[in-house]
Amino acid sequence: MPDLELPLTDGYTHARIEDRIRRFESLGIHRTGWTADDQTSKWLNEELSAAGVASKIERFQFPRVEHRSAAITIAGQRIEGVPLYDAGFTDYGGIDGELCEDTDTDIFGKIVIATSTERGVPEWNGFAISDRIDEMAEQGVVGLVIPHGDRDGQIALRNAHRIERPHVLPVLQVAPRDTRSLKAALVIGGEGVLEIDGERLRSNASNVIATIEGADTEMEPIGIVTPKSGWYTCAAERGGGIAIFLALAESLAAMGTPPRTIHLLASSGHELNFAGIRAYARVHRANITGAAAWLHLGASIGAREEPMPVTATSDDELHQLTEAAVATAGVVPALVREPGPSMGGEALIISDLDTRYVSFLGGHAYFHSPSDTVDQAFDAEHVARWALASRDVLNGLLAI
Numbered sequence: 088m089p090d091l092e093l094p095l096t097d098g099y100t101h102a103r104i105e106d107r108i109r110r111f112e113s114l115g116i117h118r119t120g121w122t123a124d125d126q127t128s129k130w131l132n133e134e135l136s137a138a139g140v141a142s143k144i145e146r147f148q149f150p151r152v153e154h155r156s157a158a159i160t161i162a163g164q165r166i167e168g169v170p171l172y173d174a175g176f177t178d179y180g181g182i183d184g185e186l187c188e189d190t191d192t193d194i195f196g197k198i199v200i201a202t203s204t205e206r207g208v209p210e211w212n213g214f215a216i217s218d219r220i221d222e223m224a225e226q227g228v229v230g231l232v233i234p235h236g237d238r239d240g241q242i243a244l245r246n247a248h249r250i251e252r253p254h255v256l257p258v259l260q261v262a263p264r265d266t267r268s269l270k271a272a273l274v275i276g277g278e279g280v281l282e283i284d285g286e287r288l289r290s291n292a293s294n295v296i297a298t299i300e301g302a303d304t305e306m307e308p309i310g311i312v313t314p315k316s317g318w319y320t321c322a323a324e325r326g327g328g329i330a331i332f333l334a335l336a337e338s339l340a341a342m343g344t345p346p347r348t349i350h351l352l353a354s355s356g357h358e359l360n361f362a363g364i365r366a367y368a369r370v371h372r373a374n375i376t377g378a379a380a381w382l383h384l385g386a387s388i389g390a391r392e393e394p395m396p397v398t399a400t401s402d403d404e405l406h407q408l409t410e411a412a413v414a415t416a417g418v419v420p421a422l423v424r425e426p427g428p429s430m431g432g433e434a435l436i437i438s439d440l441d442t443r444y445v446s447f448l449g450g451h452a453y454f455h456s457p458s459d460t461v462d463q464a465f466d467a468e469h470v471a472r473w474a475l476a477s478r479d480v481l482n483g484l485l486a487i
Contacts, residue, residue: 181282327388385448
């Protein structure tokens with residue numbers, strides 16, 4: 088097949104990228120199924136339609152967490168927090184108990200304060216946290232408080248990987264800057280009352296999906312996915328992926344008819360164990376398993392503050408394609424993973440279905456924090472360079 092060149096549109100310009108992500112941010116908190124998440128689906132549908140791509144909103148069910156209160160009270164001082172969405176609740180009024188640290192040997196019947204999280208202990212990171220919570224429940228802990236935050240001490244939330252089979256143990260997430268009284272109570276052996284008054288309901292969220300038919304329908308299609316949900320306004324976490332997703336859609340539309348079919352997915356449910364792409368895979372499994380490859384536009388692409396950009400690929404051919412695209416665009420990943428099964432993001436689902444993938448993802452200083460805003464964490468110029476790299480990757484995928 089001859090070399091392809093996807094047309095450039097104004098979606099690759101700094102101004103258009105920033106304008107789009109300010110619009111995304113302005114919608115509000117993007118948690119799955121919340122008002123801003125639904126409004127984002129409507130907005131993306133409109134943006135794709137304006138580009139000439141016929142898309143639709145597809146709804147799916149998910150476990151929605153609602154809470155009326157989430158706090159720990161010590162000596163009359165109430166410290167507000169956020170429940171771990173895949174953990175348990177207390178009865179109204181909470182549970183009281185002696186406080187201890189997670190490093191103590193005697194934790195039975197106590198409320199544990201996971202102070203080791205502030206020292207970066209690996210057992211509180213990623214998927215490992217689920218094993219640690221299960222261990223504590225087996226040891227008779229009655230409640231757990233996890234301080235975790237961004238570099239300024241503001242709360243940063245954990246994703247709910249066990250949302251469909253949640254822990255029983257009630258777990259409260261709090262901002263590190265609010266934990267001074269907790270630490271003082273630990274020194275004197277104080278007590279506290281932990282209350283997480285909430286419930287888990289079945290609710291609906293939405294994905295935005297589209298298919299652009301190719302010239303040769305016998306050729307394996309290509310897929311492009313970016314998640315659109317997250318804990319707060321998610322300007323840098325989600326913004327880069329969304330801006331690039333729209334720019335690529337514009338390029339495909341401007342091309343006319345691409346050589347092969349393209350599937351587009353902007354998925355909700357990211358923070359809830361990738362619920363959106365899982366729902367998509369249940370309904371449109373062949374779009375993934377029958378594809379030549381998928382491009383995953385994941386977290387924090389083009390973030391400004393302490394960015395940790397990562398590239399990951401399924402195999403040597405796509406690794407070489409991605410390295411060339413990144414070098415041409417002049418971006419430098421902090422980590423280039425060895426080709427193989429995916430270790431993060433929506434690419435996990437694609438990889439688990441034995442489909443080839445290219446994944447751009449990472450973290451930054453305000454990851455999962457309320458401070459992840461355009462003015463604080465987003466870099467339109469950096470996103471624009473990653474957009475050009477993504478365009479080159481897509482050019483290559485169309486030609487494989």
